[in-house]
Amino acid sequence: MTTHPVAPRTLDELSDLVTPYAVRIAATLRLADHMATGHTTIGDLAEASGTRPRPLTALLEYLSRRGLFTRKSAQEYGLNEEAERLRDDHPGGLRFRLDLTEVGSHVETAHLGYVDFARHDATAASAYEAHYGTDLWTALATDPALAASWDRFMSGVTRIATDQVVTRFDWTRHKHLVDVGGGSGTLLRAVLAAHPHLAGTLVEIAPAAAAARKALRENKLDQRATVAEQSFFDALPDDGDVYLLTQVLHDWDDSDAVRILHRCAEAAGSDGRVLVVERLPHLNADGLQTSWMDLRMLTLFGGGERTEEQYRTLIAEAGMSLDLTQVVSAGALGGEMVLLECSVHA
Numbered sequence: 410m411t412t413h414p415v416a417p418r419t420l421d422e423l424s425d426l427v428t429p430y431a432v433r434i435a436a437t438l439r440l441a442d443h444m445a446t447g448h449t450t451i452g453d454l455a456e457a458s459g460t461r462p463r464p465l466t467a468l469l470e471y472l473s474r475r476g477l478f479t480r481k482s483a484q485e486y487g488l489n490e491e492a493e494r495l496r497d498d499h500p501g502g503l504r505f506r507l508d509l510t511e512v513g514s515h516v517e518t519a520h521l522g523y524v525d526f527a528r529h530d531a532t533a534a535s536a537y538e539a540h541y542g543t544d545l546w547t548a549l550a551t552d553p554a555l556a557a558s559w560d561r562f563m564s565g566v567t568r569i570a571t572d573q574v575v576t577r578f579d580w581t582r583h584k585h586l587v588d589v590g591g592g593s594g595t596l597l598r599a600v601l602a603a604h605p606h607l608a609g610t611l612v613e614i615a616p617a618a619a620a621a622r623k624a625l626r627e628n629k630l631d632q633r634a635t636v637a638e639q640s641f642f643d644a645l646p647d648d649g650d651v652y653l654l655t656q657v658l659h660d661w662d663d664s665d666a667v668r669i670l671h672r673c674a675e676a677a678g679s680d681g682r683v684l685v686v687e688r689l690p691h692l693n694a695d696g697l698q699t700s701w702m703d704l705r706m707l708t709l710f711g712g713g714e715r716t717e718e719q720y721r722t723l724i725a726e727a728g729m730s731l732d733l734t735q736v737v738s739a740g741a742l743g744g745e746m747v748l749l750e751c752s753v754h755a
């Protein structure tokens with residue numbers, strides 16, 4: 410029999426960690442994938458997932474009661490619609506994001522530092538830093554497995570808006586795209602592949618710079634694009650005529666965001682364009698954010714989501730004007746993603 414999950418309403422349900430962890434354990438053990446290949450009895454599933462029957466049964470009894478997986482008998486469980494989303498090849502990519510051994514869980518643990526970060530005498534710039542003692546970028550630079558996991562994680566998020574960024578902006582007017590903080594280059598590669606007249610530069614720090622170089626080479630785009638391994642707080646390569654910042658500014662507080670925008674404006678010059686791709690948060694009746702992503706950015710980086718007006722103000726402070734806002738992905742992770750086109754004041 411299939412049961413359906415109940416939306417959390419009470420404090421008990423809102424504060425429960427048993428359910429989220431149980432789901433993540435199922436994701437980590439790839440139970441949905443094992444079931445999809447015919448392992449549905451406890452004996453088969455235990456063997457396929459390398460687990461013992463007692464903890465496996467307790468997990469599946471609980472999850473099936475909450476509406477994830479169906480219970481066929483005390484010894485047999487199966488997939489339902491929700492559990493199908495836990496398969497590794499599901500386009501939503503949830504299994505990977507929930508896997509306890511991957512970066513998604515690593516960054517969620519940063520919430521444990523939020524109390525210290527929130528205190529009036531806090532010294533850490535984010536909850537992540539309060540908990541781990543370093544910022545995420547430094548952690549990635551010293552842990553190759555974590556960096557590879559982050560790369561896969563970010564590429565999945567970026568793909569939400571890629572098609573629209575490739576088609577919405579008039580790339581024919583430009584010759585050279587500089588993707589600033591472009592990660593391993595998911596978006597740059599898509600734009601270059603769709604617009605063969607364009608050259609590209611990707612600005613990144615280690616280890617993303619190395620991953621981007623490798624991906625450009627593997628996609629035979631290394632003749633058209635190079636990687637500038639440097640900080641975006643330093644002067645940027647000035648041979649571009651369009652500069653792109655995708656999901657970068659929300660990692661930083663206002664003064665750092667203006668510094669990054671200013672570097673782009675300075676390099677683009679008065680004939681160039683600066684493009685910002687970010688999420689605009691939903692606002693409540695009082696005009697305040699209720700965004701999941703805002704809380705997440707504050708937790709991870711001490712940054713946050715901003716409204717269009719807040720971006721307009723930062724863009725103006727950096728010597729530019731916001732000319733056009735286009736939606737590139739509606740309803741993405743708690744807010745619509747937009748492409749903000751900016752021109753530099755002469």
Ligand SMILES: C[S@@+](CC[C@H](N)C(=O)[O-])C[C@H]1O[C@@H](n2cnc3c(N)ncnc32)[C@H](O)[C@@H]1O
Pocket residue numbers: 546563564567589590591592593595612613614617639640641642654655656657660
């Ligand atoms: C949230 S990710 C966005 C990546 C990419 N634009 C995307 O949308 O997939 C932010 C990126 O900023 C890069 N970054 C952080 N600090 C940097 C710095 N000081 N200079 C250049 N890049 C930096 C990180 O390595 C990371 O790849």
